[in-house]
Amino acid sequence: MTDRTERRRAAPMSDLAGEGQEGMTTETQDPMTLTATRAPQRRTAEKPALRERNPGRFLILTILLVLLLLIVAPLLVVAVNAVKSPADYAANGPLSLPGKLHWQGIVDFWNRVDFGLKLWNSFITSLAVAVLGVILSVLNAYALGIGRVRGRLWFLVFFLIANLLPQEVLVYPLYYLSKQFGLYDSLFSIIIIFTVIQSAFGTYLLTSVYTEFPKELLEAAAIDGAGKWRALWRVVVPVSRPTLAVLFTFFFIWTWNEFFLPLIFLISNDNQTVPVALGVLQGDRMMDATTTSASALIGIIPAMVFFLIFQRTLTRGIAAGAIK
Amino acid sequence: MAVSRRGLLAGSLLMTASLALGACGGGGGDSTSDEGADAKSLTLWHYEGPTSAMGVAWNKAIEIFKQKHPGVEVKFEEKGFEQIQQNAQMILNSDSAPDILEYNKGNATAGLLSKQGLLTDLSEQATKRGWDSKLSASLQTTAKYDEDGIMGSGKFFGVPNYGEYVMVYYNKAMFDKYKIAVPATLDEFTAAMDTFVKNKVTPLAVGGAEYPAQQIFYELALSKADRAFVDDYQLYKHKVDFNGPVLSYGAQTFADWVQKGYIAKNSASIKAEDMGTSWEQGKFPILISGSWWYGRFAKEIKNFEWGTFLFPGNNLHPGSSGNLWVVPEKSKAKSLAYDFIDITMSPEVQNLLGNSGGVPVAADPSAITDPKNKELIENFNKISTSDGLAFYPDWPAPGYYDVLVAGVQGLINGSKTPQAFRDEIAKPYNENLADLGK
Numbered sequence: 001m002t003d004r005t006e007r008r009r010a011a012p013m014s015d016l017a018g019e020g021q022e023g024m025t026t027e028t029q030d031p032m033t034l035t036a037t038r039a040p041q042r043r044t045a046e047k048p049a050l051r052e053r054n055p056g057r058f059l060i061l062t063i064l065l066v067l068l069l070l071i072v073a074p075l076l077v078v079a080v081n082a083v084k085s086p087a088d089y090a091a092n093g094p095l096s097l098p099g100k101l102h103w104q105g106i107v108d109f110w111n112r113v114d115f116g117l118k119l120w121n122s123f124i125t126s127l128a129v130a131v132l133g134v135i136l137s138v139l140n141a142y143a144l145g146i147g148r149v150r151g152r153l154w155f156l157v158f159f160l161i162a163n164l165l166p167q168e169v170l171v172y173p174l175y176y177l178s179k180q181f182g183l184y185d186s187l188f189s190i191i192i193i194f195t196v197i198q199s200a201f202g203t204y205l206l207t208s209v210y211t212e213f214p215k216e217l218l219e220a221a222a223i224d225g226a227g228k229w230r231a232l233w234r235v236v237v238p239v240s241r242p243t244l245a246v247l248f249t250f251f252f253i254w255t256w257n258e259f260f261l262p263l264i265f266l267i268s269n270d271n272q273t274v275p276v277a278l279g280v281l282q283g284d285r286m287m288d289a290t291t292t293s294a295s296a297l298i299g300i301i302p303a304m305v306f307f308l309i310f311q312r313t314l315t316r317g318i319a320a321g322a323i324k
Numbered sequence: 325m326a327v328s329r330r331g332l333l334a335g336s337l338l339m340t341a342s343l344a345l346g347a348c349g350g351g352g353g354d355s356t357s358d359e360g361a362d363a364k365s366l367t368l369w370h371y372e373g374p375t376s377a378m379g380v381a382w383n384k385a386i387e388i389f390k391q392k393h394p395g396v397e398v399k400f401e402e403k404g405f406e407q408i409q410q411n412a413q414m415i416l417n418s419d420s421a422p423d424i425l426e427y428n429k430g431n432a433t434a435g436l437l438s439k440q441g442l443l444t445d446l447s448e449q450a451t452k453r454g455w456d457s458k459l460s461a462s463l464q465t466t467a468k469y470d471e472d473g474i475m476g477s478g479k480f481f482g483v484p485n486y487g488e489y490v491m492v493y494y495n496k497a498m499f500d501k502y503k504i505a506v507p508a509t510l511d512e513f514t515a516a517m518d519t520f521v522k523n524k525v526t527p528l529a530v531g532g533a534e535y536p537a538q539q540i541f542y543e544l545a546l547s548k549a550d551r552a553f554v555d556d557y558q559l560y561k562h563k564v565d566f567n568g569p570v571l572s573y574g575a576q577t578f579a580d581w582v583q584k585g586y587i588a589k590n591s592a593s594i595k596a597e598d599m600g601t602s603w604e605q606g607k608f609p610i611l612i613s614g615s616w617w618y619g620r621f622a623k624e625i626k627n628f629e630w631g632t633f634l635f636p637g638n639n640l641h642p643g644s645s646g647n648l649w650v651v652p653e654k655s656k657a658k659s660l661a662y663d664f665i666d667i668t669m670s671p672e673v674q675n676l677l678g679n680s681g682g683v684p685v686a687a688d689p690s691a692i693t694d695p696k697n698k699e700l701i702e703n704f705n706k707i708s709t710s711d712g713l714a715f716y717p718d719w720p721a722p723g724y725y726d727v728l729v730a731g732v733q734g735l736i737n738g739s740k741t742p743q744a745f746r747d748e749i750a751k752p753y754n755e756n757l758a759d760l761g762k
Contacts, residue, residue: 090604090624112374112402175414185420264411267420269401279404280371287597288373 075300081293082106089290105294113277113295114269119302121266122256122273125190130251132195134244137202142232144203145210146218156207162200167260178265185267193261198251209243210236245313249306256303274299363423363657365397366664370426371405377619377682378486378646384676385668392667396660409433416442421654424661429466429482429648431474432722437650438481439473444651446480449662455483455669458686462713463487463645465559472760476559482648485668487683487704488615489643489713490539492636496629498525498609510547510637514586520609521585528581529608531599532592532736535718538728539642540587540612541735542717545574546640554640554714560762566750575742579735592736614643618700619681631696634703640714641707645685721756724749 081094085102092099109115140159144152174193175184183189213236221231237244259275266272278295281288307314368386372378386398401422408427415421416437427434437443450456459467463484470478492513494506499516502523507513517527530537546554549570555561564571581587591599596613603611604625611617612635621630635641649668651661667673674684675691683704692698707713718725731749734740740748 087624087626090601091627093601093605179418184418263407264414267411267415267418269403276404276407279406280402281373282404282406289597289601 078293078296078300081290082297084290084293086288086290094289102290105290106298109281109291109295110298113280115274115277115298117270118272118274118277121187121271122275122302125187125194125273126252126255128191129194129198129255130248132191133198133202133251134248136195136199137206137247138232138237138244140199140203141206141210142236145207146213146236147228152207156204159200159204159207162197163204167197171261171264174261175264184265185271187266187271189265190258190262190273193265194255194258198254202247202251205247206240206243209240213239242313245310249310249313252306253303256306274302360423360655360657360661361659363660364395365399366393366424366657366660367399367401367422368424368664369401369403369408369422371403371408372426374402377677377680380680381485381673381677381682381684382668385664385673388667388670388672389664392663393660396657412437413440413442416652416654419654421652423655423657424649424651424664426647427482427650429475429484429645430719431469434466434482434648434650435469435473435475437473438469438479439471442653443481444653444655444658446483446651446662446665449665450480450483453662453666453669455665456480458669459484459645460685460708460711462708462711463685465713465715466645467648474559474760482650483665483669484645484648484685485674486646486677487643487685487708487713488646489641489683489704489707490543490612490614491632491634491641491703493603493611493613493617493621493630493632495603495606495609496631498606498628506631506633507636513636517581517586517610518584526588526608527586527610528588528591529599529603529611530587530591530736531594531596532729532733533594534596534729535716535725536596536599536613537587537591537732537736538717538725539614540581541574541578541728541732542642542714543612543635543638544577545570546642546714547635547638548573549640549714551640551711558715558720560720560757560760563757564753566746566753571746572742575735575745578732579742579745582736582738587736589737592733615683615700615704618683622681622696632700632703634707638712639710640712642716643704643707643713644715645713646683721753724752724756727752 077094080098081089082105083101083103084098085100085104088096088099088102143149144155149155170193174189178184178186178189183192217235217239218231221235226234256273257275258273259279262273262276263279266276278292278299281292281295366389370378370382372382374380374383386400390396390398403425408425412427412433413436427437434443446455456464464480465476467480467482467484468478469475469481498520499506502519502525504516504519505512507516520527528540530540552561553564553570557564578587582589594602599611599613600617600620602608604621606628618632649665651658651665655661669686671686671688671691674687677684678687678689678692678697678701679694681697681700683701685708687701689698689702689705692701718728721727727749731740731745734748735742735745
């Protein structure tokens with residue numbers, strides 16, 4: 001056990017280059033023998049040969065570059081227009097480069113909606129949802145995946161359907177419930193709602209991961225005298241930590257980007273989150289392109305920063321750490 | 325099986341919810357004029373940008389209000405149009421409702437809320453404070469709603485501060501280049517556009533993917549229409565003949581304009597925003613659209629001189645009052661809200677609205693300093709006092725906007741004949757009439 005975790009910790013650092021390609025494929029091929037196939041010598045022997053021989057690599061590289069450009073292009077357009085003055089935009093259109101950098105749009109927007117407060121609201125809700133959502137998912141999945149309660153298949157179907165349900169359907173029931181409990185126009189309503197929505201997905205995913213959980217580990221823990229509770233926190237959670245980290249990241253980013261329900265439940269400007277604040281700029285008939293770009297830019301940056309910080313967790317893949 | 329059970333559950337929940345909503349809406353109506361006069365705060369929402377004409381004027385109004393009510397705190401929140409549009413019904417039914425807010429005019433918005441009893445009847449205040457005499461008849465159309473929530477008659481449920489209308493914007497530099505004078509009749513207008521076409525310039529900037537194209541079609545139809553037609557079409561007074569002279573002329577002339585090259589074929593996919601920026605860049609000499617562009621053009625166009633004129637030869641023009649100030653039934657400071665509306669209707673605020681590039685409903689044109697703004701407002705007053713506001717073509721039926729966009733797109737790219745277009749837009753209109761039981 002200790003030997004394994006040590007190796008796992010060491011592996012990612014030594015193979016920065018190959019992680020994406022080989023690490024992933026071998027892991028999905030045969031997770032049970034993961035530690036064996038991941039022997040570093042084999043990889044170093046194969047790599048250079050592949051690199052020299054395969055002319056297809058250039059083709060793939062070009063395709064990837066084109067794809068990258070396509071994906072980054074909208075972001076670039078947003079960035080370019082965010083620092084353009086309205087007159088410049090009117091005279092030269094959205095695709096020209098700005099004559100000079102015009103930061104006023106961003107500053108004006110920040111002050112107009114009190115953006116610092118919105119960032120804080122978004123951060124608090126996303127963080128709370130991510131933490132609570134992961135905890136709830138683990139508890140559910142432990143019962144369904146490892147505990148094997150009766151009728152768990154139907155539970156899973158239920159969670160799957162709950163996932164597929166469009167949020168529009170939920171609006172009126174949630175509106176009346178939240179009004180009844182005095183939670184309308186409060187961040188708590190959003191935290192509770194999204195904890196449940198996100199953990200529906202989390203439960204579904206974690207349960208399938210936990211069904212495959214090696215029984216030997218649990219039996220060993222039981223022989224050592226660990227109860228159900230202890231087995232959960234001391235064995236199941238540590239072993240599945242990479243998966244949980246991925247869930248945490250997803251929950252955070254998803255909640256950060258939510259627009260529809262926060263729009264409905266967060267009425268006061270003091271309670272609004274970032275995406276709702278961006279909606280202020282959408283007029284009846286008018287669109288203020290430069291300010292909209294400025295707001296889009298500062299709205300997207302926090303999510304991107306978060307993503308960059310946690311991208312190592314993400315690249316390991318959802319199923320990666322499941323069975324080690 | 326689980327699917328259907330779940331679906332049923334959601335469905336029944338939704339149904340109880342909407343029933344409950346209907347039930348909640350019924351009450352209220354006991355509005356006395358000094359209700360909430362001792363309130364210590366006024367929560368006020370609107371969704372106009374801080375630099376827009378309305379934003380500037382209303383900021384001033386808030387200032388004046390504070391001077392007149394020293395002990396009252398004004399809690400102003402700038403909202404998004406989308407948020408109000410989506411949620412007004414839910415918000416106004418909760419304790420988070422503001423004391424006064426800006427809301428959209430129309431049957432589906434202010435009309436619907438008034439029918440559900442969520443808005444305060446302002447009729448008494450309108451007579452007492454003289455708002456009704458400041459608003460012309462065609463402006464009052466969108467402020468009054470009957471028991472079914474249909475505009476045009478009944479009680480005052482909102483007060484508009486500004487108006488809007490469709491006009492012709494033209495690029496003076498390009499007109500001068502081809503020695504074209506400002507046209508006074510429709511014939512002169514088409515002659516001017518012929519000159520542009522001869523010189524390989526497409527005359528009209530048109531956004532076919534959104535509202536602008538249908539407003540041109542409506543403008544053309546209105547050139548053959550009278551007030552009775554507008555009442556029939558918008559207020560369902562009599563049945564509208566979609567094959568009659570008015571709409572036939574509109575559809576046929578629009579198709580001719582495409583044929584003659586006044587409107588580019590590729591404009592079917594152009595959005596309003598792109599139409600505006602292309603005209604700002606001087607790519608087209610003429611743009612037919614609403615006064616909502618005015619302030620923006622004034623601020624952003626630096627490269628050429630431009631001017632406006634009313635669509636030549638028309639007595640009726642697409643246009644209406646702007647959005648309304650409404651007072652929610654749940655407002656805790658109704659009397660203060662009335663005072664605030666009264667301030668926004670005062671000459672000081674109305675003139676500021678006009679001087680900031682907006683179209684005030686009750687300004688004194690002689691107090692408007694900028695000659696261009698003056699022209700804008702005088703044109704509006706001309707239309708408004710001669711009862712010439714014909715509203716917008718997409719108003720009569722829910723979802724009609726998309727029908728018209730698709731129909732006019734068909735005319736632009738030639739995939740539909742004018743006859744087919746008329747048949748296509750007649751159907752949903754008449755279905756809506758049947759739904760209303762008319």
